[in-house]
Amino acid sequence: MTTMTDLLSPAAAPSVPGTVELHVGGRWLAVCAAEALLPGRGVAALLPDGRQAALFRDRAGRTYAIGNVDPFTGAGVLSHGLVGAVGDRPYVASPLLKQRFDLVDGRCLDDEAVAVATYPVRVR
Amino acid sequence: MADTTEKTLVLVGHGMVGQRFLEALADRGVTARTRVVVLCEEPRPAYDRVHLTSYFSEGVSPRELSVVEDGFMARHGIELHVGDPAVRVDRDRRTVTARSGLTVGYDTLVLATGSYPFVPPVPGKDAAGCFVYRTIEDLLAIEAYAAGVGSGAVVGGGLLGLEAAGALKGLGLDTHVVEFAPRLMPVQVDTGGGDALRRRVEALGVRVHTGVGTQQITVDGGTGRVTGMALSDGSHLPVGMVVFSAGVRPRDELARGCGLLVGERGGIVVDEQCRTADPSVFAIGECALAADGRVYGLVAPGYEMAETAARTVAGEAGAFTGADLSTKLKLLGVDVASFGDAHGTAEGCLDVCYSDARSGIYRKLVVGADGTLLGGVLVGDVESYGLLRPLTGSVPPVAPEHLVLPAGAGAPVALGPSALPDEAVVCSCNNVTKGAIRAAVGGAGAGGAGGGAGEHSCTSVAEVKKCTKAGTSCGSCVKVLGQLVDAELEAAGVEVDKGLCPHFAQTRAELYEIVLALRIPSYRQLLDGHGREGARGGEGCEVCKPAVASILASLAPVVGASVHVLEGEQAALQDTNDHFLANMQKNGSYSVVPRIPGGEITPEKLIVIGEVARDFGLYTKITGGQRIDLFGARVEQLPLIWARLVDAGFESGHAYGKALRTVKSCVGQTWCRYGVQDSVRMAIDLELRYRGLRSPHKLKSAVSGCARECAEAQSKDFGVIATANGWNLYVGGNGGATPRHADLLAKDLSDAELVRLVDRFLMFYIRTADRLERTSVWLERIPGGLEHVRDVVVHDSLGICEELEALMAAHVAGYRDEWAGTLDDPERLSRFVSFVNAPGTPDPTVRFVPERGQIKPEPILLSLTERVTV
Numbered sequence: 001m002t003t004m005t006d007l008l009s010p011a012a013a014p015s016v017p018g019t020v021e022l023h024v025g026g027r028w029l030a031v032c033a034a035e036a037l038l039p040g041r042g043v044a045a046l047l048p049d050g051r052q053a054a055l056f057r058d059r060a061g062r063t064y065a066i067g068n069v070d071p072f073t074g075a076g077v078l079s080h081g082l083v084g085a086v087g088d089r090p091y092v093a094s095p096l097l098k099q100r101f102d103l104v105d106g107r108c109l110d111d112e113a114v115a116v117a118t119y120p121v122r123v124r
Numbered sequence: 125m126a127d128t129t130e131k132t133l134v135l136v137g138h139g140m141v142g143q144r145f146l147e148a149l150a151d152r153g154v155t156a157r158t159r160v161v162v163l164c165e166e167p168r169p170a171y172d173r174v175h176l177t178s179y180f181s182e183g184v185s186p187r188e189l190s191v192v193e194d195g196f197m198a199r200h201g202i203e204l205h206v207g208d209p210a211v212r213v214d215r216d217r218r219t220v221t222a223r224s225g226l227t228v229g230y231d232t233l234v235l236a237t238g239s240y241p242f243v244p245p246v247p248g249k250d251a252a253g254c255f256v257y258r259t260i261e262d263l264l265a266i267e268a269y270a271a272g273v274g275s276g277a278v279v280g281g282g283l284l285g286l287e288a289a290g291a292l293k294g295l296g297l298d299t300h301v302v303e304f305a306p307r308l309m310p311v312q313v314d315t316g317g318g319d320a321l322r323r324r325v326e327a328l329g330v331r332v333h334t335g336v337g338t339q340q341i342t343v344d345g346g347t348g349r350v351t352g353m354a355l356s357d358g359s360h361l362p363v364g365m366v367v368f369s370a371g372v373r374p375r376d377e378l379a380r381g382c383g384l385l386v387g388e389r390g391g392i393v394v395d396e397q398c399r400t401a402d403p404s405v406f407a408i409g410e411c412a413l414a415a416d417g418r419v420y421g422l423v424a425p426g427y428e429m430a431e432t433a434a435r436t437v438a439g440e441a442g443a444f445t446g447a448d449l450s451t452k453l454k455l456l457g458v459d460v461a462s463f464g465d466a467h468g469t470a471e472g473c474l475d476v477c478y479s480d481a482r483s484g485i486y487r488k489l490v491v492g493a494d495g496t497l498l499g500g501v502l503v504g505d506v507e508s509y510g511l512l513r514p515l516t517g518s519v520p521p522v523a524p525e526h527l528v529l530p531a532g533a534g535a536p537v538a539l540g541p542s543a544l545p546d547e548a549v550v551c552s553c554n555n556v557t558k559g560a561i562r563a564a565v566g567g568a569g570a571g572g573a574g575g576g577a578g579e580h581s582c583t584s585v586a587e588v589k590k591c592t593k594a595g596t597s598c599g600s601c602v603k604v605l606g607q608l609v610d611a612e613l614e615a616a617g618v619e620v621d622k623g624l625c626p627h628f629a630q631t632r633a634e635l636y637e638i639v640l641a642l643r644i645p646s647y648r649q650l651l652d653g654h655g656r657e658g659a660r661g662g663e664g665c666e667v668c669k670p671a672v673a674s675i676l677a678s679l680a681p682v683v684g685a686s687v688h689v690l691e692g693e694q695a696a697l698q699d700t701n702d703h704f705l706a707n708m709q710k711n712g713s714y715s716v717v718p719r720i721p722g723g724e725i726t727p728e729k730l731i732v733i734g735e736v737a738r739d740f741g742l743y744t745k746i747t748g749g750q751r752i753d754l755f756g757a758r759v760e761q762l763p764l765i766w767a768r769l770v771d772a773g774f775e776s777g778h779a780y781g782k783a784l785r786t787v788k789s790c791v792g793q794t795w796c797r798y799g800v801q802d803s804v805r806m807a808i809d810l811e812l813r814y815r816g817l818r819s820p821h822k823l824k825s826a827v828s829g830c831a832r833e834c835a836e837a838q839s840k841d842f843g844v845i846a847t848a849n850g851w852n853l854y855v856g857g858n859g860g861a862t863p864r865h866a867d868l869l870a871k872d873l874s875d876a877e878l879v880r881l882v883d884r885f886l887m888f889y890i891r892t893a894d895r896l897e898r899t900s901v902w903l904e905r906i907p908g909g910l911e912h913v914r915d916v917v918v919h920d921s922l923g924i925c926e927e928l929e930a931l932m933a934a935h936v937a938g939y940r941d942e943w944a945g946t947l948d949d950p951e952r953l954s955r956f957v958s959f960v961n962a963p964g965t966p967d968p969t970v971r972f973v974p975e976r977g978q979i980k981p982e983p984i985l986l987s988l989t990e991r992v993t994v
């Protein structure tokens with residue numbers, strides 16, 4: 001059986017410097033190479049305490065991080081959603097039932113009573 | 125103890141009108157204070173007789189035809205006696221006796237016994253193989269008998285005769301219609317309309333014999349079975365079965381039996397309250413002879429009578445003084461409408477006609493000497509029915525000759541609903557005037573009775589429907605309603621925004637034209653150059669990104685965009701499913717569907733699918749599109765699964781994309797004794813040609829090898845049915861929640877002609893449809909409908925066919941399997957991980973539990989997830 005490592009040739013390794021870091025549990029955690037964050041598309045990170053974060057980058061290069069688990073379905077899918085904006089407030093639309101979550105404060109734009117966690121994030 | 129003051133109402137007949145009457149009683153609270161007993165002759169409660177033929181044409185089951193909401197009888201305490209008809213009424217004692225011997229005393233008796241089919245007294249009419257067509261039992265008997273014969277004839281070419289012909293055709297029989305009058309539907313349409321209708325019906329393969337009578341049904345002396353019909357012109361029509369559809373007669377026998385007055389030609393005489401001469405007895409529906417001296421054979425007037433009788437019983441005012449016989453029908457897939465004085469019987473009236481024999485379109489208006497529109501007949505193109513019917517009785521604002529010309533045939537002015545006077549009834553089912561609709565929107569000075577302007581301020585058709593009930597019954601006025609609402613909003617200064625989303629003011633079709641004309645290769649370029657003012661340079665959204673991604677993918681080879689949907693910028697625009705080339709399921713896992721062109725697969729490949737499913741522990745299910753869906757894959761497993769599938773020669777099935785899904789097929793001529801063409805080969809050819817084609821919505825297709833239509837091609841976006849001479853192409857079909865029968869676009873095509881026409885049709889759809897608009901909706905929406913599409917893709921009326929074909933050729937040449945292209949590209953592959961910082965770790969929220977020997981998603985307790993309450 002083929003394995004993932006067979007398929008991933010060295011060319012996949014990041015060639016542009018810069019690392020995305022997440023502030024969690026009182027310290028900065030390196031998550032991925034900056035290049036892995038495609039503008040408008042997210043990635044998921046597994047946090048040391050077992051929680052999951054979804055990281056995004058917008059067109060202007062700003063990075064965001066919110067909880068990855070969609071509160072409406074319980075599935076870890078927000079990182080797979082599409083990024084959009086209301087005015088210049090960016091949000092991600094859950095791929096399952098399409099509720100939108102503000103990337104800055106984690107609030108659900110379609111249900112006032114719901115929000116997801118947010119995490120400070122930086123590129124170094 | 126029983127409340128001795130409680131009154132009893134007995135309803136005889138539980139048909140469409142009887143059920144509507146019960147609903148009207150319940151709405152008025154009568155069922156709560158009255159004992160209601162219903163005697164129903166048929167073995168099942170009321171069902172939708174009007175759509176009987178959908179059993180054959182769309183496979184609707186008898187259960188689905190029911191018009192009685194689940195639990196309705198119990199909720200309202202109604203006693204329903206199914207299969208127990210009333211046999212006697214004793215008006216002196218006020219009792220009804222049923223066949224079972226049950227006798228019920230009544231205070232009020234309502235007769236809703238409907239009609240029976242009239243069978244002309246021709247010799248042989250009772251032979252085995254002779255039927256009528258009115259009930260589900262008739263339909264089941266016809267179906268059973270038809271299995272043993274190859275052809276059938278319908279006696280009668282009226283509305284019901286054509287329905288019956290549709291049923292026989294649906295059963296795969298060679299179908300004939302024999303009509304005594306010189307034309308089809310003699311009651312509703314005139315000679316010209318009848319001719320157009322005839323051409324259309326014959327184009328569907330039904331043989332029409334008009335101006336001939338049926339003299340005898342010929343019968344096999346030995347078996348007693350029908351062998352054919354002897355016609356009045358001396359000919360013999362050999363057929364295996366006969367359905368009589370020569371009109372209906374009111375079932376007034378109970379009324380006659382108890383001395384109630386019936387009309388000369390039948391029908392229980394009632395007054396404007398639907399009451400007989402006996403004040404405690406009412407008659408409604410097809411069994412009644414209404415106060416205007418007519419017996420109505422349509423369901424809408426019956427419903428009005430039901431409402432009137434229920435009001436009277438409840439002590440409210442109400443009257444049925446006669447009904448509009450306007451009808452818009454789809455018979456055998458042909459649109460027919462007639463309204464007002466369709467036959468021009470008024471003194472001094474004149475006809476204005478448009479007739480196009482080639483495409484079977486006929487439109488006639490009857491105009492009074494002073495220019496008043498009196499009525500009309502429309503066949504083949506009934507687009508303007510919604511506007512013309514409400515204009516009846518007024519002088520139209522443009523000359524009538526302009527009103528009969530179809531759109532695009534040189535009509536100088538398109539008549540809009542603004543031409544209607546305020547008192548024009550737009551929705552005749554619910555009697556809503558244009559003025560009332562304007563008032564609902566809050567338009568200027570249109571305050572109708574009961575509400576000043578501004579009291580309502582509906583801003584959409586949905587709100588207006590809710591507020592006025594307009595457009596909620598038959599739906600034929602919805603289009604006009606939409607135009608009225610738009611016009612009203614525009615007049616009120618409310619801007620009607622048809623733009624795609626907050627970032628683009630254009631529709632999808634307009635964006636397509638921009639991308640094509642200016643050869644724009646990227647979303648960014650389109651947004652920054654053509655987005656709304658404030659949106660340029662911004663982020664866009666989940667609506668416009670995939671829509672533009674789809675346009676770019678359809679036009680990739682022409683505009684120089686990347687051909688692979690995960691290449692460069694395109695990757696960030698795709699919907700989640702396209703992004704992972706798989707379908708996300710409820711717990712965040714994905715499903716995988718390899719392409720199986722035409723549904724044909726070798727045992728070796730079937731084994732590979734089985735092995736992959738077993739090795740990765742996937743749940744497997746056969747899809748409706750003749751392929752196999754593998755569920756429960758984690759993101760990081762997708763490339764591994766596909767590496768094996770691609771190795772075995774499989775390709776992406778695009779189950780995740782707004783793209784061609786499958787081309788189903790029946791086994792066709794190669795194996796089937798009925799097949800006339802090789803449907804499997806054609807399905808494979810079509811599927812391989814259009815695989816990967818991105819479109820406004822998913823595309824489904826099928827190819828049937830004969831008229832029996834086992835592949836269900838007429839429920840597909842484009843469907844192909846084999847004929848002895850080639851292929852018939854149907855378009856705009858749909859299953860699902862809003863089923864639509866496909867329309868015949870062209871017939872008897874050669875292989876090459878078929879492919880060329882499908883090329884053009886698909887490219888024209890991709891070019892002009894809205895985002896997420898299936899072909900069925902598109903075909904109904906675009907001005908001119910099917911006729912316009914036929915003009916464009918068959919007759920090249922816009923001169924774009926060459927371009928459409930070239931675009932398709934570019935797609936075909938540029939096609940590459942997306943999965944093979946992903947496995948080859950480490951950069952694309954690197955995205956298939958659950959966690960970017962722990963590529964080997966599976967997502968712990970994706971969990972499964974066993975069920976019936978396979979897996980299913982473990983139910984998630986939402987209270988345990990990270991839900992932050994603010």
Ligand SMILES: Cc1cc2nc3c(=O)[nH]c(=O)nc-3n(C[C@H](O)[C@H](O)[C@H](O)COP(=O)(O)OP(=O)(O)OC[C@H]3O[C@@H](n4cnc5c(N)ncnc54)[C@H](O)[C@@H]3O)c2cc1C
Nearest residue numbers: 137139140141165173174209210237238409410421422423
């Ligand atoms: C194939 C077909 C297509 C049609 N298409 C259209 C269309 O497109 N548009 C349109 O407007 N109309 C159409 N019609 C006509 C429409 O169905 C009728 O107008 C409508 O059903 C009349 O309703 P009703 O309740 O008066 O009669 P029915 O629906 O006939 O109901 C009467 C019921 O009473 C029962 N009954 C009779 N006597 C007794 C008794 N003594 N005791 C107990 N029960 C009894 C009968 O068995 C029957 O069930 C179509 C009809 C058919 C058959």
